[in-house]
Structures are given as structure tokens and as C-alpha cells.
Amino acid sequence: MKADTKKLVQEHGFVLKKKFGQNFITDRRIFEEIVEKAGITKDDVVIEIGPGAGGLTAQLAEAAKAVTAVEIDIELAPVLKESLKEFSNVELIFADVLKWDLKTYLQEKYPGESIKVVANLPYYITTPILMKLLEERLPLRTITIMVQKEVADRIQAQPGGKDYGAITLAAAYYAEPKIVMTVPPHVFLPAPKVMSAVLHLQIKTRPGAGAERISAGSRDACPADTEPDLYPELSEQAEKYLFRVIAAAFEQRRKTLLNALSNKGIAPKEKIKAALSEMALPEDIRGERLSLVEFQQLSGLLAEKE
Structure with missing residues (x-):
């Protein structure tokens, strides 16, 4: 009882x-x-x-x-x-x-x-x-x-x-x-x-964007069986950088992603512009519009350009 x-x-x-x-x-x-x-x-x-x-x-x-x-x-x-x-x-x-x-x-x-x-x-x-x-x-x-x-x-x-x-x-x-x-x-x-x-x-069996169904560049659906290769598991350093980017994007969520990231010292504006361009995203986009896949791709591009 x-x-x-x-x-x-x-x-x-x-x-x-x-x-x-x-x-x-x-x-x-x-x-x-x-x-x-x-x-x-x-x-x-x-x-x-x-x-x-x-x-x-x-x-x-x-x-x-x-x-x-x-x-x-x-x-x-x-x-x-x-x-x-x-x-x-x-x-x-x-x-x-x-x-x-x-x-x-x-x-x-x-x-x-x-x-x-x-x-x-x-x-x-x-x-x-x-x-x-x-x-x-x-x-x-x-x-x-x-x-x-x-x-x-x-x-x-x-x-x-x-x-x-x-x-x-x-x-x-x-x-x-x-x-x-x-x-x-x-x-x-x-x-x-x-x-x-x-x-x-x-x-998730492994952390990261692999379980998502959105292709970051095109914003279209992509086959699930291709995702692990597109989005490999991040290193500890890359993971920390990803969450720095995410935190900066939402700390000033009404600002554009470009301004929010540059204001927090994530990267110079020109590098952020280049990364957004490579992802086919507009310069005036806000962080709240990006999926996890896109944040993971963006942080990877910014890290490469450092």
C-alpha cells in the first residue's frame, strides 16, 4: 500500500x-x-x-x-x-x-x-x-x-x-x-x-548536430545516414568554442549575429561576414534564426579562420 x-x-x-x-x-x-x-x-x-x-x-x-x-x-x-x-x-x-x-x-x-x-x-x-x-x-x-x-x-x-x-x-x-x-x-x-x-x-549516442535533419548551407532536409560524416563529433576545444559562439549570440539576442559575435570578441567582423557568406546566410540574420547544425558549422568556420 x-x-x-x-x-x-x-x-x-x-x-x-x-x-x-x-x-x-x-x-x-x-x-x-x-x-x-x-x-x-x-x-x-x-x-x-x-x-x-x-x-x-x-x-x-x-x-x-x-x-x-x-x-x-x-x-x-x-x-x-x-x-x-x-x-x-x-x-x-x-x-x-x-x-x-x-x-x-x-x-x-x-x-x-x-x-x-x-x-x-x-x-x-x-x-x-x-x-x-x-x-x-x-x-x-x-x-x-x-x-x-x-x-x-x-x-x-x-x-x-x-x-x-x-x-x-x-x-x-x-x-x-x-x-x-x-x-x-x-x-x-x-x-x-x-x-x-x-x-x-x-x-544522443554522440553529442552534436548529427541527429538533426537540416543541412546548414541549404536549410533543406538531408538524409539521416549522411549526417555523421557531415557533422563529426567535436573535440573538447571545438565544443567549448561552439558554446562561446552560442552564448554570445543570445546575450544580445536583438542584435544581428554579426554585431553580437564581434561585440563579444568572438571574431573580427570581416571573418564573421566571410563565414556567413560561405553558409549563404544574410549579414543581418539574428542568432535566434540559426539551428544547431548552423551554429556548429559557423563555429567551425570561425575557428578555421582564426
């Missing part, structure tokens, strides 16, 4: 903390749908970030081979121990996930396993946690996270829209993101003032 979240919290006299962004889901149907959307099976080891009162954790434990739940608030220990007492495949770790060495943990405890992350992330710290999971090149298959709907919209945005930005491109570089469900405020304790969404990210 799964414990009732509201009742469990009240019985233990637990006070939810604003500093940790604690909003616990109270509807069991939401737990079930998240597990379904995450595609959890008995072959999977799940890393859950922010288990809260353990409602989702219990649902994950029923579906998965094993669950490691990482919680920052040690005062939730008695709540979690009670709500998860019937499950022998759950390990509780009380730590700040941003400081915890997840890579070493997975290498030592679960080498070669199918690893999936599921999380109801505090909204104030969504981006740092997501980028840690992506940038550390962890052996993950998928990441399924509850985030503010506005943030989810930005992460899966398309070029040219108001939501499109640096976080969109960073997520697309490492994964294929998709909003799989929306969640109303009333299913949380306490209820947030915003809509939430569950975002499912399928991790």
Missing part, C-alpha cells in the same frame, strides 16, 4: 522548505504517468533526484530494477524511510546532487547498466542540474524531468521563436527533448503559481 503524501507529511510534522523549492506531487495518477512516459522497465536502474516524500520513488521502485534516490534535505529521512519501507531495491542518498559525484557512483555500482534519470526538479535550479547531467557525459539513456512549463517550452523550442535560446541549443546538442505531459498546479503540495511539464530527453 503506497503512503498518502499529504498524510505522511502531516504525521511527521514535516514543514516544506521554500529554500529547497519543495513542491510535492499528491496525485498518484501523475506518478504512474511519469513512470510510463519515462519508459521504465525491470532492466533499468533509475537515479531519482529530489524524491520528496517518496510517492514517485515507490512507483519507480515497482517498475525498475533498482532506484537510487538523491535528496538534499536530511529532515525527509524519516518520511522517506516510512514511505519506502516495503522496497528492498531503493537506496537513499542524502546529498546535494550538484556536488555529488554521480559519474563515479555509476561507474563503481552500476557499470554497463541501463541508467535513466527521473526527477521533479526545484524550479529555481533546473538549468544547473540539467546541464550537469548532460555535460558530464554520464552513461545515461534518458532523462525525464518535471520542470516549469515555461522552461520546458524553451528547451524544446524551434529556431525563430521567442522561446528559442542558448538552453535550447545546449539541450539539443546532447539530447532530443520532448514535452510528454503537462501538470496543473493543484496536484502539488503546496500548489505553485505556474503550470508544470514533464520533459523527456533521449540522450
Whole structure:
């Protein structure tokens, strides 16, 4: 019998903390749908970030081979121990996930396993946690996270829209993101003032633009089987340069790409003009119009011309 979240919290006299962004889901149907959307099976080891009162954790434990739940608030220990007492495949770790060495943990405890992350992330710290999971090149298959709907919209945005930005491109570089469900405020304790969404990210076998279908020069579709040769995996140095270019493009997003990049010292204007010309892009184009493929090609051309 799964414990009732509201009742469990009240019985233990637990006070939810604003500093940790604690909003616990109270509807069991939401737990079930998240597990379904995450595609959890008995072959999977799940890393859950922010288990809260353990409602989702219990649902994950029923579906998965094993669950490691990482919680920052040690005062939730008695709540979690009670709500998860019937499950022998759950390990509780009380730590700040941003400081915890997840890579070493997975290498030592679960080498070669199918690893999936599921999380109801505090909204104030969504981006740092997501980028840690992506940038550390962890052996993950998928990441399924509850985030503010506005943030989810930005992460899966398309070029040219108001939501499109640096976080969109960073997520697309490492994964294929998709909003799989929306969640109303009333299913949380306490209820947030915003809509939430569950975002499912399928991790790419290799990072970069290879999974995209757009040819940077022509902006037309290109065959998927030609993409790996067109867009080989970047070196660490080239990757860092790519994200410098992306950051500069969106730091002053209303400026033209030419001005935004030259103002941030990415390259002299003449070199940027030459690269845009080679890509058949107009000099007055803004960064928000470029796809990941095009940013990757542009950064490669600018690096060559240095």
C-alpha cells in the first residue's frame, strides 16, 4: 500500500522548505504517468533526484530494477524511510546532487547498466542540474524531468521563436527533448503559481548536430545516414568554442549575429561576414534564426579562420 503524501507529511510534522523549492506531487495518477512516459522497465536502474516524500520513488521502485534516490534535505529521512519501507531495491542518498559525484557512483555500482534519470526538479535550479547531467557525459539513456512549463517550452523550442535560446541549443546538442505531459498546479503540495511539464530527453549516442535533419548551407532536409560524416563529433576545444559562439549570440539576442559575435570578441567582423557568406546566410540574420547544425558549422568556420 503506497503512503498518502499529504498524510505522511502531516504525521511527521514535516514543514516544506521554500529554500529547497519543495513542491510535492499528491496525485498518484501523475506518478504512474511519469513512470510510463519515462519508459521504465525491470532492466533499468533509475537515479531519482529530489524524491520528496517518496510517492514517485515507490512507483519507480515497482517498475525498475533498482532506484537510487538523491535528496538534499536530511529532515525527509524519516518520511522517506516510512514511505519506502516495503522496497528492498531503493537506496537513499542524502546529498546535494550538484556536488555529488554521480559519474563515479555509476561507474563503481552500476557499470554497463541501463541508467535513466527521473526527477521533479526545484524550479529555481533546473538549468544547473540539467546541464550537469548532460555535460558530464554520464552513461545515461534518458532523462525525464518535471520542470516549469515555461522552461520546458524553451528547451524544446524551434529556431525563430521567442522561446528559442542558448538552453535550447545546449539541450539539443546532447539530447532530443520532448514535452510528454503537462501538470496543473493543484496536484502539488503546496500548489505553485505556474503550470508544470514533464520533459523527456533521449540522450544522443554522440553529442552534436548529427541527429538533426537540416543541412546548414541549404536549410533543406538531408538524409539521416549522411549526417555523421557531415557533422563529426567535436573535440573538447571545438565544443567549448561552439558554446562561446552560442552564448554570445543570445546575450544580445536583438542584435544581428554579426554585431553580437564581434561585440563579444568572438571574431573580427570581416571573418564573421566571410563565414556567413560561405553558409549563404544574410549579414543581418539574428542568432535566434540559426539551428544547431548552423551554429556548429559557423563555429567551425570561425575557428578555421582564426
